[in-house]
Amino acid sequence: MTKALERREKLRADLIQAAEQMIAARGLAGLKTRDLAREIGCANGAVYNLxxxxxxxxxxxxxxxLLRLDEALSAAVSAGEPSPREALxxxxxxxxxxxxxxxxLWRALFEHRMAADKPLPDWSVNDQMQLFRHIYQPLAALFPERxxxxxxxxxxxxxxxxHGMVTLGLEQKLVAVPLPALRxxxxxxxxxxxxxxxxxxx
Structure with a gap:
């Protein structure tokens, strides 16, 4: 890899990390490319080269x-050997x-909307579908005939x-539920x- 490509890849990684931090702090609506460009030290237009x-x-x-969520779900069932029911x-x-x-960051997964005529890229669909194995595998053990x-x-x-319970339970409104009760x-x-x-x- 050339020095120029190395610099570009580092800047791209910095951009994604800065965007992650901005969404975590401000929510998806607070993501601004101008602020990101300033954060990573590049021109605003250069963001779209990355x-x-x-x-x-x-x-x-x-x-x-999603990768961190995947790791959290894997860790949840790694201790002991829970039954498929308890694994779920x-x-x-x-x-x-x-x-x-x-x-x-969790809200951003569901708040983000692509244009109606713009499909999700395959890599993004695959990232999402991979998570369903955590539910699918215990269900397959419980219902082998399906x-x-x-x-x-x-x-x-x-x-x-x-997801519906979590979404409503974590709303900062009248429907909010204390986390221990929600769990x-x-x-x-x-x-x-x-x-x-x-x-x-x-």
């Missing part, structure tokens, strides 16, 4: 967030805790239920859903 556009920059930050409970609680501890398609739908439904309610929800699915299968 990333295609703001969408790519937000998605690159999102990939870093641990994963759900870990998801809640990660959202609470990384609120603005097809991959059925398991995929169940995994998404379970995620949607937990407890999420655990109750996941156990109830799994027990209901087991009963239905029987």
């Amino acid at each position: 990333v295609t556009d703001v969408d790519e920059l937000v998605l690159r930050v999102g990939s870093r967030t 409970v641990r994963i759900a609680i870990a998801y809640c805790d990660f959202a609470a501890e990384n609120l603005q 097809s991959p398609e059925e398991l995929g739908i169940t995994a998404r439904s379970l995620f949607s239920a937990v 407890k309610e999420i655990a109750t929800l996941v156990r109830a859903m799994i027990d209901g699915l087991i009963a239905q299968a029987a």
Whole structure:
């Protein structure tokens, strides 16, 4: 790699890191390329020599967030050998805790919208879909008779239920729920859903 390419890659990494810090501090709406350029010491227009556009920059930050979320979910089930049911409970609680501890970056994952005619790049879709293995694998152990398609739908439904509780529970409004209570309610929800699915299968 030439010196020029090395400098460009370092500046690009600095840009993504600065964007991550800015979103964490200000939220997605507070992300300003002019401020980023000043932060990393380049001209405002030079930002677009490092990333295609703001969408790519937000998605690159999102990939870093998803990687850390992946690590948090993996760590949640690494201690001991929880049953598939309890693994799903641990994963759900870990998801809640990660959202609470990384609120603005977590929100940015869902607040960011691409233009209707602009598809997500394959690398970003892959980053997102990789996380579903944490839900899919315990479900496959619990329901071996289900097809991959059925398991995929169940995994998404379970995620949607937990995500909805986390989203509303962490809102800084009247619906906000204290974190210990939210964690407890999420655990109750996941156990109830799994027990209901087991009963239905029987």
